[in-house]
Amino acid sequence: MTTAPxxxxxxxxxxxxxxxxxxxxxxxxxxxxxxxxxLAWRLLVRNISSRYRHTLFGYVWAFxxxxxxxxxxxxxxxxxxxxxxxxxxxxxxxxxxxLILWQAFADAVHAPLRxxxxxxxxxxxxxxxxxxxxxxxxxEVLFASLIRLVLLVLALLWFGVGLPWTAIWFPFGxxxxxxxxxxxxxxxxxxxILYHDVGQALPFVLYLWMFLTPxxxxxxxxxxxxxxxxxxxxxxxxxxxxxxxxxxxxHYVSGFFAVCGLTVLALLAGWLLYRLALPIxxxxxxx
Amino acid sequence: MAxxxxxxxxxxxxxxxxxxxxxLWYGLTDLAAELxxxxxxxxxxxxxxxxxxxxxxxxxxxxxxxxGLIGHNGAGKSTLLKMLxxxxxxxxxxxxxxxxxxxxxxxxxxxxxVLTGRENIYINGAVLGFSKQEIDAKFDEIVDFxxxxxxxxAPVQTYSSGMYVRLGFAVAAQLNPDILLIDxxxxxxxxxxxxxxxxxxxDLKSGGKTIVVVSHxxxxxxxxCDRIVVMDGGKKIFDGxxxxxxxxxxxxxxxxxxxxxxxxxxxxxxxxxxxxxDSQGRRRNDFTTGEDLIAEVTMSTVKQVSNSRLIxxxxxxxxxxxxxxxxxxxxxSFDIEPPGVxxxxxxxxxxxxxxxxxxxxxxxxxxxxxxLHTITNASSFKIIAPSVDTFGYxxxxxxxxxxxxxxVRCLADHQTKxxx
Numbered sequence: 001m002t003t004a005p006x007x008x009x010x011x012x013x014x015x016x017x018x019x020x021x022x023x024x025x026x027x028x029x030x031x032x033x034x035x036x037x038x039l040a041w042r043l044l045v046r047n048i049s050s051r052y053r054h055t056l057f058g059y060v061w062a063f064x065x066x067x068x069x070x071x072x073x074x075x076x077x078x079x080x081x082x083x084x085x086x087x088x089x090x091x092x093x094x095x096x097x098x099l100i101l102w103q104a105f106a107d108a109v110h111a112p113l114r115x116x117x118x119x120x121x122x123x124x125x126x127x128x129x130x131x132x133x134x135x136x137x138x139x140e141v142l143f144a145s146l147i148r149l150v151l152l153v154l155a156l157l158w159f160g161v162g163l164p165w166t167a168i169w170f171p172f173g174x175x176x177x178x179x180x181x182x183x184x185x186x187x188x189x190x191x192x193i194l195y196h197d198v199g200q201a202l203p204f205v206l207y208l209w210m211f212l213t214p215x216x217x218x219x220x221x222x223x224x225x226x227x228x229x230x231x232x233x234x235x236x237x238x239x240x241x242x243x244x245x246x247x248x249x250x251h252y253v254s255g256f257f258a259v260c261g262l263t264v265l266a267l268l269a270g271w272l273l274y275r276l277a278l279p280i281x282x283x284x285x286x287x
Numbered sequence: 288m289a290x291x292x293x294x295x296x297x298x299x300x301x302x303x304x305x306x307x308x309x310x311l312w313y314g315l316t317d318l319a320a321e322l323x324x325x326x327x328x329x330x331x332x333x334x335x336x337x338x339x340x341x342x343x344x345x346x347x348x349x350x351x352x353x354x355g356l357i358g359h360n361g362a363g364k365s366t367l368l369k370m371l372x373x374x375x376x377x378x379x380x381x382x383x384x385x386x387x388x389x390x391x392x393x394x395x396x397x398x399x400x401v402l403t404g405r406e407n408i409y410i411n412g413a414v415l416g417f418s419k420q421e422i423d424a425k426f427d428e429i430v431d432f433x434x435x436x437x438x439x440x441a442p443v444q445t446y447s448s449g450m451y452v453r454l455g456f457a458v459a460a461q462l463n464p465d466i467l468l469i470d471x472x473x474x475x476x477x478x479x480x481x482x483x484x485x486x487x488x489x490d491l492k493s494g495g496k497t498i499v500v501v502s503h504x505x506x507x508x509x510x511x512c513d514r515i516v517v518m519d520g521g522k523k524i525f526d527g528x529x530x531x532x533x534x535x536x537x538x539x540x541x542x543x544x545x546x547x548x549x550x551x552x553x554x555x556x557x558x559x560x561x562x563x564x565d566s567q568g569r570r571r572n573d574f575t576t577g578e579d580l581i582a583e584v585t586m587s588t589v590k591q592v593s594n595s596r597l598i599x600x601x602x603x604x605x606x607x608x609x610x611x612x613x614x615x616x617x618x619x620s621f622d623i624e625p626p627g628v629x630x631x632x633x634x635x636x637x638x639x640x641x642x643x644x645x646x647x648x649x650x651x652x653x654x655x656x657x658x659l660h661t662i663t664n665a666s667s668f669k670i671i672a673p674s675v676d677t678f679g680y681x682x683x684x685x686x687x688x689x690x691x692x693x694x695v696r697c698l699a700d701h702q703t704k705x706x707x
Contacts, residue, residue: 008465011373013382017324035416042413046399046406053401053442122397126390127373128414190318194311276321283375284314 018276029275032129039128040135047118047140062147066103070096073216084217088247090159093152097245098215100152101238104145104174106206108181111137112189112274113199116281123278124285130278134186134271141178149174164248173241176256179263180237186270190277194284214239219251233259291385292347293466293497294371299380300331300521301366303340313337331379340366342521343380348466353488353498355512355529357505357536363521364501368392368468371499386465386497389415391472394455400444404435404454407443411458425461432483433457453480460487467491470501485510505533505605505642506684510677530641534669537643540604541667550660556588556595556623557660558650563668575672576641576687580634582666584648587627594620594653597630602645602663609639609685639670640687 018025052058074092076082087094115133122128156163192198212228214220219229219239229235229252236255243250250256304310313334319325333339341363348354356364369375370382372390397414398407408429412422422429430439433453443451456472472484488511492498502508508515508529515532517525517539525535550557565571566579574580584597598613614621614632621630645668649661675683682688 008386011382011384011388013370013373013376013384015376015378015380017321019321019324038418039413039416042410046402046410049406050399050401119397121393122414124369124374125392125396126414127388128416191315194314194318273322277318279374279376280314280317280321283317284310 025275029131029271033131033135036129036132036135039132040139043115043132043136044139044143047136048143059147062144063151066096066099066148066151069099073099087218089161093155093159093161094218094242094246095216096155097152097242098238100145100148101174101177101241102210102213102215102234103148104141105177105181105234105238106210107141107144108138108178109185109188109206110202111141111182112185112270113192113202116189116193117199120285124282130275131271134182134274137185138178138182141181145174145178161246163245166244166248166250169244170241173237173244173256176237176260176263177234177241179267180234180259183263183266183270186274187266190273190281193277193281209234221251229255233262290349292383293350293352293385294346294348294499295381295383296344296346296367296371297381297383299341299344299367299370299377299382300339301341301363301370301375302331302333302337302378303366304334304337306336309334309336339521341370341377344518344521344523345380346516346523346526348497348499350497351492351495352514353492353500353512354514354516355508355532356499356501356516356518357503357508357532358518359539362518364518365470367518368470368499368501371466372468384466388466388468389459389462389464390468390470391456391459392468392470394452394459394472395443396455398443398451398455401442403441404430404433404439404443404446407454408439408458411455412461415459415462417461421461429454429457429461432460434480449477449480456480456484463491465496467496467498469498471503505536506677509533509675509683530671530674534641534643534671537604538667538669541643541645541664548660548662551658554659555590555652556586556592556627556650558648558662558665559585559587559627561585561646561648561666563666572666572668573671574637574668576637576639576670578637580637580668581631582634582646583629583631585627585629586623586650588623588625590625592623592652592659595623595659596651596653597621597632598649598651599632600647600649601634601639602647603642603685604645606685608647609644636689637670638687638689640682640685641670641672641675642685643667643669 052061055061070092073095077084077091077095084091112134115137116123119133123130188198188202192202209232213232213234214228215238219235220226229239236252237259240250240252240256304313331339340361344363344367346354356367358364366375368390370377371384372388372392373384395407395411397411399410402410408426409419409422413419417425430436433450433456435450435454438446438450443454446454452472467488469488485507488498488500492511498511500508500512512529514527515525515529515536516523517532517535519539524539525532561582561584562570563572564581564583565574566581568581582599586595586597596614598611600611601609603609614630621628645664646666647661647663648665650659651657652659675681677683
């Protein structure tokens with residue numbers, strides 16, 4: 001028997017909304033985020049290694065989709081099926097950078113929902129810090145983006161594209177895109193877990209969204225094309241990030257920072273929603 | 288000073304809905320209520336298609352107590368366990384858990400099939416809250432416990448179900464929680480492995496930890512628990528002593544197995560009822576091992592049936608028929624004349640141990656094919672004493688054998704000490 005007085009963790013479960021005790025809620029969120037890190041790392045390693053363990057070509061699958069997609073657009077553009085106006089770097093590099101940035105965002109939108117669904121069996125059986133799933137999701141997106149950035153670097157070398165000094169801001173832009181994606185993903189996860197309609201629509205919506213974002217074409221400066229920048233929060237972030245890499249003179253820096261500010265708020269809101277929703281979702285998952 | 292309860296469950300209720308459409312919609316409305324902080328007022332209004340999976344359950348557990356939670360499938364045991372584990376929240380009432388909670392709910396939950404046993408140990412360990420250093424330190428112990436040895440570097444999808452569960456348990460057994468929740472995990476694995484599981488539980492128990500076990504195996508429950516809560520339809524219907532709890536549960540099983548009756552159409556004779564008495568002629572349903580049980584069977588008839596036979600089967604809800612005897616065996620024969628007859632049989636020195644038992648009666652005419660009437664669960668009785676011992680120091684299971692021991696010879700050279 002231990003006689004030394006130690007602090008015993010006390011858990012109290014009541015029907016009251018967790019919002020009625022905000023102090024306890026926020027302390028719990030911070031504590032769980034801190035203790036999540038090790039588990040998140042394990043889950044990340046597990047997800048990455050189990051994804052490629054059963055493949056012949058391994059990490060090639062991480063490179064292949066952006067190369068193929070970029071190749072298709074380059075072909076269509078070279079063959080004259082569509083024109084995108086003047087780009088400051090060879091179109092192949094331009095579109096590859098755009099696709100890689102967009103993919104970082106799209107992966108991030110999918111990540112929270114995917115991780116929660118994939119962890120269905122442990123969520124309904126083991127009480128572990130749920131924040132670890134989100135951290136692992138962020139890690140996976142970062143890992144995939146990093147692999148694709150290697151591809152971009154190779155393309156830059158191949159085409160002999162020189163970079164302006166503002167390229168050092170590029171990683172910040174990538175993080176902003178991932179942050180936006182995760183925030184959006186967190187906000188849709190609760191409803192998506194209950195109603196799978198959301199998950200069904202998501203790839204399709206993101207596909208359309210990509211064409212409404214200056215990914216394969218430069219940001220249009222004139223009306224009505226400029227609406228894409230005004231109404232689509234991804235546009236200023238993606239375009240600014242790409243401009244930092246290539247031209248050094250982005251057009252939508254204020255838009256970029258405005259969206260970043262909103263992203264921070266949305267991330268906090270998404271985290272809170274995720275936290276509040278999970279017990280209710282688990283109840284319905286096991287139903 | 289009395290020790291403070293480690294687990295306090297106060298008037299806890301939980302709603303449940305089996306209709307998916309409704310359930311999803313309620314999930315959404317519950318979510319909205321949570322976000323607007325509206326659901327704090329113990330609102331237990333049942334919506335359409337909802338019922339109470341856990342209905343106003345209260346109990347307290349003190350350090351060192353090991354409680355068995357038993358009941359039918361769907362009685363609310365697992366839902367209660369999920370609430371104790373903090374996975375879902377009660378709809379009414381309050382649960383207080385003082386200490387670190389560990390749960391053995393589904394072993395190996397979260398194992399990734401394509402990864403090796405070694406990798407999964409680290410992942411599973413992290414899910415359960417261990418750091419890498421802790422697992423490093425315990426790694427060999429885990430592999431030993433799981434008896435995996437060479438297989439540790441093979442993907443777990445190549446494991447047999449036994450190996451899978453052993454690995455899951457080996458990791459989980461490194462937990463040293465203050466409160467341990469166990470759901471139906473003792474039912475898996477071979478005997479040697481089950482003994483290890485028991486040892487782990489008993490060690491925790493003797494270390495003053497509190498344990499909640501959900502199981503359908505009464506022998507397991509008997510072995511580890513010192514208190515039983517029986518649940519039925521979400522309600523707590525019994526809380527107390529293990530033997531009585533198990534008898535209550537078996538009784539419940541008997542009552543649910545409805546009075547199963549078969550009767551040939553236009554049967555000439557049939558069984559009306561059976562009543563049980565002790566040797567003093569008092570009507571009883573609770574007996575102790577070694578007592579006499581006397582039964583009176585009333586049969587009715589519309590026409591005479593000569594040389595009738597009555598067959599008695601003694602059954603348990605969990606094991607089925609333990610033994611049968613027929614009236615001609617002792618040379619007893621009887622005729623049923625209108626309007627009927629009452630016969631009496633006596634089971635001498637009842638050899639059954641603690642538990643719930645039932646009688647099935649079958650009535651036949653003189654020939655093998657002269658079936659008239661059979662009633663399953665015609666009557667039930669309980670053996671309530673003396674208590675059994677599952678640790679190998681007394682008698683246990685269903686039948687108390689009349690037995691004796693003696694030393695035959697001593698194999699040592701000097702025989703002074705072991706003369707009979």
